[in-house]
Each structure stands twice: as structure tokens, then as C-alpha cells.
Amino acid sequence: MQHQSAHPSTATSRAVQLDAFGGPEVLDVREIPAPRAGAGQVRVRVTAAGLNPMDWIMTADADTAARFGLSLPAGFGSDYAGVVDQVGAGVTAFAPGDRVFGSALSRAVAGFVVIDAAGEIAANEAHHTPDGVDDRTAATLAIAGRTASAALAVVSPGPDDTLLIGGAAGGVGVFAVQLARLTGARVIGTGSATSFDFLRDLGAEPVTYGDGLADRVRALAPGGVTAAIDLHGTETAHTAKELGVPGDRICTIAVQVEGVPGANGANAAPGALDEIARLVAAGRIRVPIAASFPIDRIRQAAELQAGRHVHGKVVIDL
Incomplete structure (x- = not known):
């Protein structure tokens, strides 16, 4: 050959x-x-x-x-x-x-x-x-971009949404926050205090994860949260439920939560990765x-x- x-x-x-x-x-x-x-x-x-x-x-x-x-x-x-x-x-x-x-x-x-x-x-x-x-x-x-795209497709954020993203400063979060902001959605991202400036630079409003998360999110968004993506575990998914977000507008990627759909990179729509690469080339995602x-x-x-x-x-x- x-x-x-x-x-x-x-x-x-x-x-x-x-x-x-x-x-x-x-x-x-x-x-x-x-x-x-x-x-x-x-x-x-x-x-x-x-x-x-x-x-x-x-x-x-x-x-x-x-x-x-x-x-x-x-x-x-x-x-x-x-x-x-x-x-x-x-x-x-x-x-x-x-x-x-x-x-x-x-x-x-x-x-x-x-x-x-x-x-x-x-x-x-x-x-x-x-x-x-x-x-x-x-x-x-490839992996982070596909996963973020698949998760966002589940909750389908738009200009009228306030989206809570758990683990927003991680590798998938980098893409999820910016892709969500491109839809016009407001994004609240959980992270440690040391990640707050990083999250703000991405376009998210930071909030500390851990006990009392629901109360802190209510203070940030008194009008309510309409969708959520948990990129780390289950805390954000359970918090979203506590805040009244319907199960079909919550998504997890790492673990399963009853009544909540999951997503992974293999579920990303055809062409999703090429589109992310084009957005990076255009300077719309960093x-x-x-x-x-x-x-x-x-x-x-x-x-x-x-x-x-x-x-x-x-x-x-x-």
C-alpha cells in the first residue's frame, strides 16, 4: 500500500x-x-x-x-x-x-x-x-466544546433566560458560559471565590458554590432562574430544582439526577465542533x-x- x-x-x-x-x-x-x-x-x-x-x-x-x-x-x-x-x-x-x-x-x-x-x-x-x-x-x-454544546442544546437558553451553570470555571464551563452568552442569556456561574474575576471575564456573574447556594442565587436573581447546567456533580441540579426550574430545563454531564436529562459530547449536533472553531477564529469565543x-x-x-x-x-x- x-x-x-x-x-x-x-x-x-x-x-x-x-x-x-x-x-x-x-x-x-x-x-x-x-x-x-x-x-x-x-x-x-x-x-x-x-x-x-x-x-x-x-x-x-x-x-x-x-x-x-x-x-x-x-x-x-x-x-x-x-x-x-x-x-x-x-x-x-x-x-x-x-x-x-x-x-x-x-x-x-x-x-x-x-x-x-x-x-x-x-x-x-x-x-x-x-x-x-x-x-x-x-x-x-473537541471534548469540552462538544460537551458544552450538547448540554446547552438540552436547555436551549435564549435572551429571556437566566441560566445557572455549576462548575462554570472548568474546561467545559469556559465554553458553556460563552456559548450561552452568545444566545443572549444571562449566566450565573458557580465557582470558588478565587475564580470570580475569571468568571466575570467570561461573561458570567459569579456565585460561590456550597451550602446556601439557593439563597445566594435568589439574591442575585430575584426574578428567578429559568434553566441550569451542572458541569461538576449534582449540587447545581438540586439547587435548580429547589429554585423551581423544570426538570427538562436542567442538564447534567457527570452524574444522573432523577427527572433531569444528561448530555455528553457524543450527543452534540453534527457540525457543532466546527461551529465552535469558527467562533474561536472570529474572536467570539476565547x-x-x-x-x-x-x-x-x-x-x-x-x-x-x-x-x-x-x-x-x-x-x-x-
């Missing part, structure tokens, strides 16, 4: 791998054989990989990993951005040199990833990176990068991300 390739001699690739499921301590950087693009596939030379909570959640133990179809040895990270450097037979939508971004489930923190060119699922996809979007930013879009690390510091990066107190996104540079 012949391949178009910008780097035909590439034989090995650095990649993060783990031989046991667990925390950041099991992550190692290794030299492995570089994958090759088969028919209908493209190989991407990865320049940046964005981290998400699901990266460490699904590799934390064997049972969870099995639900995602992962087996050992496993890779790590799902969001990537880079440049197509090899194209398999039958591929017409991509060419060597094209800048791309997307998701490669639990294998993105690597020098190269192989993607199905026609892939339409969040775990295996490539999209053209718009001009004006740098690779670090592009590497943060993606704060909280920290970036070289691949050799993957353990420190994963520890920071897993702490769940990062305001914005964590990126690995390759």
Missing part, C-alpha cells in the same frame, strides 16, 4: 503510555513504533494535546477503562491538534500539510495519531483547523490556557488537571 507522506522515514514516536490503570504516577513517556495511515486514514503529527477530566477518570481503574473499550498498554489524552503528514488510500478530504484538530480517544498525547478520515464520532475524528486558531487552542476544543507542559512533564500536568481547580485548559506541547 502506498502512502502520501511528508515524513516517510519516521519510524518511531514519543507517546505517553501506561501499563497499569491508576493515577498520574502510572504515566510514562516512551519511544514506540510510529503508526502508519491505512486506507481511509490520515496520520497527524501532533503539536499539542489538551487534557480533560475524562482522560484520568477513564484510566483510573480497569472497570472504568473497560467501559471505554480501553486495554493495556493504553495511551493517554484525547484532544489533539497538529498537521496531517501521511494520507492513506482513498482519502480526498485531507492532504499532507493540512492543519487539523479533533479527538483520538486515550491516545492523543503522542508524536503521531492515526485517524479515520471519515470519522464522525468524538473518539476518532479530524477537522480542518481554521485560520486564526493556533494549535494550542485547537487542541482544547479559550484561556491555564498552563502548558512539555510531554516529559505529563505527570505534573495530569496532577494539575485532576485537581479540578484549574481556571481554563491544560495543554501538552509536543
Whole structure:
């Protein structure tokens, strides 16, 4: 089989791998054989990989990993951005040199990833990176952007809504707040006191999470809250119910709450991710990068991300 390739001699690739499921301590950087693009596939030379909570959640133990179809040895990270450097037979939508971004489930923190060119699922996809979007930013879009879009589609906010977003300063919250504001909705976002300036910069009115949340929200919005998205657990969903928000206008992404619909990135509408990329390119959505690390510091990066107190996104540079 012949391949178009910008780097035909590439034989090995650095990649993060783990031989046991667990925390950041099991992550190692290794030299492995570089994958090759088969028919209908493209190989991407990865320049940046964005981290998400699901990266460490699904590799934390064997049972969870099995639900995602992962087996050992496993890779790590799902969001990537880079440049197509090899194209398999039958591929017409991509060419060597094209800048791309997307998701490669639990294998993105690597020098190269192989993607199905026609892939339409969040775990295996490539999209053209718009001009004006740098690779670090592009590497943060897939999982968080899709998840935010899917959650907002459930509650469908508009100019007459006051939307309560729980965990608004996290990776998904960055997108959810800004996408909601683009609909004209008023957004109240929960966070710690240290996140308040960050949330205001995104366009949200901050409120401290924890005991007494309903009373604090009532003080901010005496006219009431009309919709809610819980991006962290159940506190915001239960608070929204207490405030009289109908169950069908509440959405969770991490856990199930009786009478409340859930959403995840796989539920995002076709074209949602490309639209988010266009909004970023147009300057209508910005993606704060909280920290970036070289691949050799993957353990420190994963520890920071897993702490769940990062305001914005964590990126690995390759």
C-alpha cells in the first residue's frame, strides 16, 4: 500500500503510555513504533494535546477503562491538534500539510495519531483547523466544546433566560458560559471565590458554590432562574430544582439526577465542533490556557488537571 507522506522515514514516536490503570504516577513517556495511515486514514503529527477530566477518570481503574473499550498498554489524552503528514488510500478530504484538530480517544498525547478520515464520532475524528486558531487552542476544543454544546442544546437558553451553570470555571464551563452568552442569556456561574474575576471575564456573574447556594442565587436573581447546567456533580441540579426550574430545563454531564436529562459530547449536533472553531477564529469565543507542559512533564500536568481547580485548559506541547 502506498502512502502520501511528508515524513516517510519516521519510524518511531514519543507517546505517553501506561501499563497499569491508576493515577498520574502510572504515566510514562516512551519511544514506540510510529503508526502508519491505512486506507481511509490520515496520520497527524501532533503539536499539542489538551487534557480533560475524562482522560484520568477513564484510566483510573480497569472497570472504568473497560467501559471505554480501553486495554493495556493504553495511551493517554484525547484532544489533539497538529498537521496531517501521511494520507492513506482513498482519502480526498485531507492532504499532507493540512492543519487539523479533533479527538483520538486515550491516545492523543503522542508524536503521531492515526485517524479515520471519515470519522464522525468524538473518539476518532479530524477537522480542518481554521485560520486564526493556533494549535494550542485547537487542541482544547473537541471534548469540552462538544460537551458544552450538547448540554446547552438540552436547555436551549435564549435572551429571556437566566441560566445557572455549576462548575462554570472548568474546561467545559469556559465554553458553556460563552456559548450561552452568545444566545443572549444571562449566566450565573458557580465557582470558588478565587475564580470570580475569571468568571466575570467570561461573561458570567459569579456565585460561590456550597451550602446556601439557593439563597445566594435568589439574591442575585430575584426574578428567578429559568434553566441550569451542572458541569461538576449534582449540587447545581438540586439547587435548580429547589429554585423551581423544570426538570427538562436542567442538564447534567457527570452524574444522573432523577427527572433531569444528561448530555455528553457524543450527543452534540453534527457540525457543532466546527461551529465552535469558527467562533474561536472570529474572536467570539476565547479559550484561556491555564498552563502548558512539555510531554516529559505529563505527570505534573495530569496532577494539575485532576485537581479540578484549574481556571481554563491544560495543554501538552509536543
